[in-house]
Amino acid sequence: MADLADEMMDTCLLAGEIMLTYGAETYRIEETLERMAVAAGFANVHCFSTTTGIFLSFEEKKGDGDLMQMVRVDDRRQDLNKIKEVNQVSREFTGGYLTISEAHGRLKDIYHSPVNYPVWVIHLFAGVAGSGFSYLFGGGLFDLIPAYIAAVAASVSLVELEGYMKVRFASEFAAAFTGGTVAILLVMIGLGNNLDQIIIGSLMPLVPGVPLTNAVRDLLSGDLLAGMSRGVEALLTSLAIASGVALAISLFI
Amino acid sequence: MGFALELIITFAATVAFGILFNVPKHALAVGGSIGMVTWTVLQTSMHFGAAPIAATGLASLSAAIVAHVFAKRMRLPVTTLSIPGILPLVPGSRAYFTMLAFVEGNYIEGLEHGVETMLIAGAIAGGLVFSLSITTFGKGVGHRYESIH
Numbered sequence: 001m002a003d004l005a006d007e008m009m010d011t012c013l014l015a016g017e018i019m020l021t022y023g024a025e026t027y028r029i030e031e032t033l034e035r036m037a038v039a040a041g042f043a044n045v046h047c048f049s050t051t052t053g054i055f056l057s058f059e060e061k062k063g064d065g066d067l068m069q070m071v072r073v074d075d076r077r078q079d080l081n082k083i084k085e086v087n088q089v090s091r092e093f094t095g096g097y098l099t100i101s102e103a104h105g106r107l108k109d110i111y112h113s114p115v116n117y118p119v120w121v122i123h124l125f126a127g128v129a130g131s132g133f134s135y136l137f138g139g140g141l142f143d144l145i146p147a148y149i150a151a152v153a154a155s156v157s158l159v160e161l162e163g164y165m166k167v168r169f170a171s172e173f174a175a176a177f178t179g180g181t182v183a184i185l186l187v188m189i190g191l192g193n194n195l196d197q198i199i200i201g202s203l204m205p206l207v208p209g210v211p212l213t214n215a216v217r218d219l220l221s222g223d224l225l226a227g228m229s230r231g232v233e234a235l236l237t238s239l240a241i242a243s244g245v246a247l248a249i250s251l252f253i
Numbered sequence: 254m255g256f257a258l259e260l261i262i263t264f265a266a267t268v269a270f271g272i273l274f275n276v277p278k279h280a281l282a283v284g285g286s287i288g289m290v291t292w293t294v295l296q297t298s299m300h301f302g303a304a305p306i307a308a309t310g311l312a313s314l315s316a317a318i319v320a321h322v323f324a325k326r327m328r329l330p331v332t333t334l335s336i337p338g339i340l341p342l343v344p345g346s347r348a349y350f351t352m353l354a355f356v357e358g359n360y361i362e363g364l365e366h367g368v369e370t371m372l373i374a375g376a377i378a379g380g381l382v383f384s385l386s387i388t389t390f391g392k393g394v395g396h397r398y399e400s401i402h
Contacts, residue, residue, distance in 0.1 A: 129269035217385075
């Protein structure tokens with residue numbers, strides 16, 4: 001029985017770690033973990049999650065065999081596909097279609113699986129997103145080309161720099177600086193008319209969409225601590241982007 | 254014609270953002286369509302004279318409701334659809350002009366743009382709040398003065 005509880009604890013925390021790392025809302029993490037532990041027959045299940053860690057505790061029987069563990073999450077990325085996969089595993093597990101070890105195996109596969117799309121595809125589509133938004137924010141059709149190039153430059157430098165820098169906001173700052181610089185240079189050599197819209201487009205791939213939406217959702221569902229910290233994270237990212245592009249503008253214009 | 258082009262570009266940009274966030278493949282087109290709904294609601298309500306902030310709130314509300322309906326039907330986490338759905342509303346351009354005004358030393362203008370940026374962000378959040386209250390209607394937490402058993 002103790003082994004079973006141990007494996008259940010590992011399974012639950014692995015599911016929670018994947019979801020927290022790749023950008024799930026706090027209520028979803030807590031609910032998933034609690035449901036899985038209850039479905040496995042444990043009593044007095046409690047889960048508490050913040051933006052940087054998850055606590056889970058349960059008992060094998062009422063008043064016997066207490067277990068409590070936590071997991072610390074350092075990296076926060078965005079991969080909504082993995083959240084969907086974990087959601088699916090937890091649904092099948094609570095429905096009784098999976099055993100604990102099967103669920104654990106599938107979660108490990110999800111944990112080690114590569115990103116849904118290859119990195120170069122992500123870069124190319126960062127360009128599409130950037131140039132599209134530069135048009136929507138009032139740029140012309142001719143501005144699509146420089147905005148595309150600048151957005152790809154920003155996306156590439158963000159991904160590459162993140163491998164070297166420990167402070168995430170520094171790499172976002174540098175990526176925004178690169179995107180802004182490329183946009184300014186392209187307009188200087190005559191490619192593109194509306195500098196403002198091109199710069200905005202080049203920065204759009206850096207916008208912290210996932211933490212921002214999750215912050216609102218967390219605050220609403222009463223996870224005040226997680227919501228505040230996620231909101232601050234999104235705010236810091238926006239400030240890093242703003243100061244990166246501000247530096248580029250004050251240097252080159 | 255201009256509006257049709259805008260819709261196509263919105264679709265492309267929203268799908269591209271879905272790829273940045275690694276949205277599952279079969280949800281990409283749905284997310285893009287929700288982005289188009291958002292843009293249509295935003296532009297239509299501004300066309301009929303709504304203030305940008307009110308229009309943003311309305312668009313965010315409709316995007317979140319549509320996202321919730323489809324997420325339930327496709328058995329997906331709501332965020333995979335709602336995040337691409339509200340992206341066309343992100344006040345990127347106003348945030349940029351806020352920054353630009355501060356860099357150039359026009360603090361008053363910067364504050365003006367900054368307040369507008371924050372109000373629009375608040376309107377997006379407000380739309381999400383309303384949609385959540387509508388879609389979870391009937392799952393209340395119980396009466397405020399109920400004694401705890």
